[in-house]
Amino acid sequence: MSEPAANELPGTAERSLPGPIHHKGPGPAEAGWLEPRRRGHGGRALALHRVTGVVILFYLYLHLGVLSMLLIGRSAWSSFLSLVTAKGFLAFEAVLIAAVAYHGLNGIRVALVGSGIAVRRERVMLWTALALAIAVGVFAALHILGAL
Amino acid sequence: MTNESDIRRLRVYRYKRGDGGEHFDEFDVPVGPHSTVLDALRWVQLHRDRSLALRHSCCHASCGTCGVQVDGHEELACVSSVQDHGKEITVEPLANLPVLTDLVVEMSGFFARFPHEHPIIRESQPAPDVEHGDAMQAHHAEVLLHHNHRAAPPGADFMRLEDCIECGLCLSACPVASTSQEYVGPAALAAAERLLEEPRGVKREDVLAWASRPEGVWRCHVGFECTEACPTDAIPAERIMALRRELTFGGDKDKESKR
Amino acid sequence: MLRRHDARVLIVGGGATGAGLAHDLALRGLRVTLVERGELTSGTTGRHHGLLHSGARYAVGDREAGIECIRESTILKRIAPGSFECNDGLFVAACEEDLEYLDPLLEGCTGAGIPVEQLTPRDALRLEPNLNPELMAAVRVPDATVDPMRLVLRFCASARHNGADIRPYMEVTELLGQGGLVSGAAVRDRVTGQTGKIHADLVVNASGPWSGQVAAMAGTSVPMTPSPGVLLALKGRFCNMVINRMHKSGDGDIVVPQRGLSIVGTSSWVIEDPDDLTVPEDHVERMYTEGSKLIPALRHAARRAAWSAARPLVGSAGAGSGRELSRTFQTFDHRDRDGVDGFVTITGGKSTTLRGMAELCADVVCRKLGIDEPCRTADTVLLPHTAFYSAAAA
Numbered sequence: 001m002s003e004p005a006a007n008e009l010p011g012t013a014e015r016s017l018p019g020p021i022h023h024k025g026p027g028p029a030e031a032g033w034l035e036p037r038r039r040g041h042g043g044r045a046l047a048l049h050r051v052t053g054v055v056i057l058f059y060l061y062l063h064l065g066v067l068s069m070l071l072i073g074r075s076a077w078s079s080f081l082s083l084v085t086a087k088g089f090l091a092f093e094a095v096l097i098a099a100v101a102y103h104g105l106n107g108i109r110v111a112l113v114g115s116g117i118a119v120r121r122e123r124v125m126l127w128t129a130l131a132l133a134i135a136v137g138v139f140a141a142l143h144i145l146g147a148l
Numbered sequence: 149m150t151n152e153s154d155i156r157r158l159r160v161y162r163y164k165r166g167d168g169g170e171h172f173d174e175f176d177v178p179v180g181p182h183s184t185v186l187d188a189l190r191w192v193q194l195h196r197d198r199s200l201a202l203r204h205s206c207c208h209a210s211c212g213t214c215g216v217q218v219d220g221h222e223e224l225a226c227v228s229s230v231q232d233h234g235k236e237i238t239v240e241p242l243a244n245l246p247v248l249t250d251l252v253v254e255m256s257g258f259f260a261r262f263p264h265e266h267p268i269i270r271e272s273q274p275a276p277d278v279e280h281g282d283a284m285q286a287h288h289a290e291v292l293l294h295h296n297h298r299a300a301p302p303g304a305d306f307m308r309l310e311d312c313i314e315c316g317l318c319l320s321a322c323p324v325a326s327t328s329q330e331y332v333g334p335a336a337l338a339a340a341e342r343l344l345e346e347p348r349g350v351k352r353e354d355v356l357a358w359a360s361r362p363e364g365v366w367r368c369h370v371g372f373e374c375t376e377a378c379p380t381d382a383i384p385a386e387r388i389m390a391l392r393r394e395l396t397f398g399g400d401k402d403k404e405s406k407r
Numbered sequence: 408m409l410r411r412h413d414a415r416v417l418i419v420g421g422g423a424t425g426a427g428l429a430h431d432l433a434l435r436g437l438r439v440t441l442v443e444r445g446e447l448t449s450g451t452t453g454r455h456h457g458l459l460h461s462g463a464r465y466a467v468g469d470r471e472a473g474i475e476c477i478r479e480s481t482i483l484k485r486i487a488p489g490s491f492e493c494n495d496g497l498f499v500a501a502c503e504e505d506l507e508y509l510d511p512l513l514e515g516c517t518g519a520g521i522p523v524e525q526l527t528p529r530d531a532l533r534l535e536p537n538l539n540p541e542l543m544a545a546v547r548v549p550d551a552t553v554d555p556m557r558l559v560l561r562f563c564a565s566a567r568h569n570g571a572d573i574r575p576y577m578e579v580t581e582l583l584g585q586g587g588l589v590s591g592a593a594v595r596d597r598v599t600g601q602t603g604k605i606h607a608d609l610v611v612n613a614s615g616p617w618s619g620q621v622a623a624m625a626g627t628s629v630p631m632t633p634s635p636g637v638l639l640a641l642k643g644r645f646c647n648m649v650i651n652r653m654h655k656s657g658d659g660d661i662v663v664p665q666r667g668l669s670i671v672g673t674s675s676w677v678i679e680d681p682d683d684l685t686v687p688e689d690h691v692e693r694m695y696t697e698g699s700k701l702i703p704a705l706r707h708a709a710r711r712a713a714w715s716a717a718r719p720l721v722g723s724a725g726a727g728s729g730r731e732l733s734r735t736f737q738t739f740d741h742r743d744r745d746g747v748d749g750f751v752t753i754t755g756g757k758s759t760t761l762r763g764m765a766e767l768c769a770d771v772v773c774r775k776l777g778i779d780e781p782c783r784t785a786d787t788v789l790l791p792h793t794a795f796y797s798a799a800a801a
Contacts, residue, residue, distance in 0.1 A: 116393020205453025
């Protein structure tokens with residue numbers, strides 16, 4: 001309104017200011033998706049999908065970095081072997097295998113449901129993906145332990 | 149109606165424009181077996197702090213104005229029973245929309261996300277049609293069969309209000325909406341899908357073009373938080389998937405004739 | 408921007424009454440400010456079951472109200488297209504005794520100009536399979552269902568678009584003035600906590616069951632009695648048409664569909680303070696009992712919500728249950744009643760007649776301000792409710 005009112009109502013200017021926007025979860029605004037306590041099964045599945053995606057990406061860079069060590073020579077190969085046979089690294093690999101399994105299977109679920117296919121069964125597909133990922137992870141862990 | 153011995157501590161988010169401070173106030177509120185969070189908030193407003201700003205209107209989950217987060221979960225305060233919560237109850241405004249004051253969010257941004265055409269009356273009472281073979285329709289039919297008790301014989305010519313009550317709970321619950329202010333959100337997309345289901349004069353291509361923008365249907369990451377939070381039968385997640393199916397596989401005339 | 412006059416009107420109350428009046432006056436070119444302490448329609452208006460009366464309910468006992476309803480509901484359907492479930496309503500005789508009401512109902516409706524058609528019980532059951540299968544008679548009338556908040560928001564959207572300043576979350580704390588002349592109001596803004604003063608050439612009290620409290624701020628009174636009733640929302644859409652009991656107004660005599668819910672109403676008692684609304688459980692039980700005489704499945708339906716809403720009934724206190732008071736509306740010019748000028752109260756009425764109420768009150772307002780403008784609301788199609796949020800604020 002361009003015309004000045006004979007009495008400007010209190011709070012008029014403040015009503016048109018931008019107000020604070022709350023995002024669910026602690027921390028910076030962009031982390032809203034990460035808060036698991038305030039989400040249902042689908043939101044947690046999404047958060048896990050993003051986390052496993054980051055883990056896989058991290059592993060990819062790690063893998064490339066490690067492979068590039070081979071370019072340096074025989075001594076690099078030895079230090080590479082001692083790294084990848086360390087217990088911590090092997091444990092990480094079991095987790096990684098579970099992560100790849102979850103990310104892949106949930107990815108199929110998201111691709112199907114997100115194209116409107118089998119929408120009613122999305123929850124069943126999620127539990128299946130989780131169960132299979134855990135099974136694969138446990139199997140991998142046992143196999144790795146067995147090989148030690 | 150309130151039981152003097154059942155007292156709950158309400159932690160209520162407070163914010164007044166101009167003084168800028170966001171904080172929580174605590175109130176001890178007497179409640180009864182049927183008290184709702186809205187009843188408790190109105191008690192605070194009437195007996196403790198008249199400056200508390202609240203949104204409410206119908207008191208029966210039909211107007212969609214009283215959406216808040218109760219202990220971090222999206223609910224309509226008017227049907228959120230105090231008995232379903234603990235001794236301490238935290239009430240905050242909805243997420244992903246600017247807070248106007250206290251528990252009131254500004255809804256102009258919510259409505260701005262909707263497609264331009266936004267009819268609120270369905271021309272037809274949806275008749276369950278399980279032979280259609282379409283998963284979304286079957287799911288929808290299931291929902292309707294359960295809730296409508298076959299109130300209309302198939303093909304009857306009754307009108308009804310759209311299920312969506314524009315409460316904003318879906319937008320608040322959506323994990324994508326918390327990282328993107330541009331994403332149109334579940335309610336707007338569900339409204340668009342309703343326009344495909346029942347055009348009411350709107351062109352199909354326009355709806356699909358609107359939905360397939362970068363901030364439209366493809367931003368959804370299949371979280372299903374929206375349908376989870378929705379207090380009516382608007383089923384936004386299922387409708388978003390139906391929209392995506394149309395955009396992925398549909399659009400040909402053969403599909404039209406099968407409907 | 409339609410403003411043609413400098414006269415400033417302050418409307419206290421953002422329910423159906425205030426919104427209807429804001430729209431009417433804005434169309435006539437006055438400068439309108441409307442203040443409401445909560446969300447629009449958060450008083451009584453938002454709480455009602457959403458029935459758009461055909462008038463049949465009043466045709467027998469209160470013909471004037473019946474005629475008002477059929478006229479106003481027809482106008483509303485024309486000026487607010489796309490807001491109503493025009494599914495008609497049924498009056499259903501659940502027992503022998505109800506049949507005595509059948510002929511008076513048919514005659515009353517015909518006399519009031521309300522389209523009415525008698526159906527066989529079998530036809531009624533075909534339309535509404537969940538009805539009491541023992542029903543003995545059925546009559547079809549043009550009732551409709553509406554979302555009460557969104558309808559009122561359409562009036563506010565149009566008013567805002569025409570230059571009215573619609574201000575929710577602003578509470579009137581005092582009325583200003585001296586020497587028998589009200590000149591405005593002191594307000595507290597709930598958005599900022601700030602206080603201020605609004606000056607106006609005329610203040611209209613449209614605060615529904617709170618009109619007594621607001622009138623008292625100017626040392627005046629209104630013959631209005633707050634009369635609450637209980638409503639019960641059950642999960643499940645058990646009917647598409649409005650189902651009325653074929654007998655004179657009583658508790659639990661109506662079932663209105665609201666999206667996926669069925670609303671059973673209502674009861675009636677009188678109170679002093681409309682902020683002190685209780686929900687007596689025996690009234691809720693009565694809704695279940697009476698409602699299931701119309702639709703047996705309601706007996707076992709899950710409860711979504713039970714609440715009370717206070718009707719502002721015109722008539723003095725001392726009435727019994729509130730049902731004896733007329734539901735028509737009146738405008739009170741406090742200069743004539745109490746010797747206080749610049750202050751008018753409009754009270755009574757029901758949602759269905761909001762436009763007609765506003766027209767009469769706006770006529771009084773314009774007459775007092777010496778403005779000669781006809782009412783245009785009967786022929787002006789309202790903006791959609793979403794326009795309220797995008798229309799330029801005054």
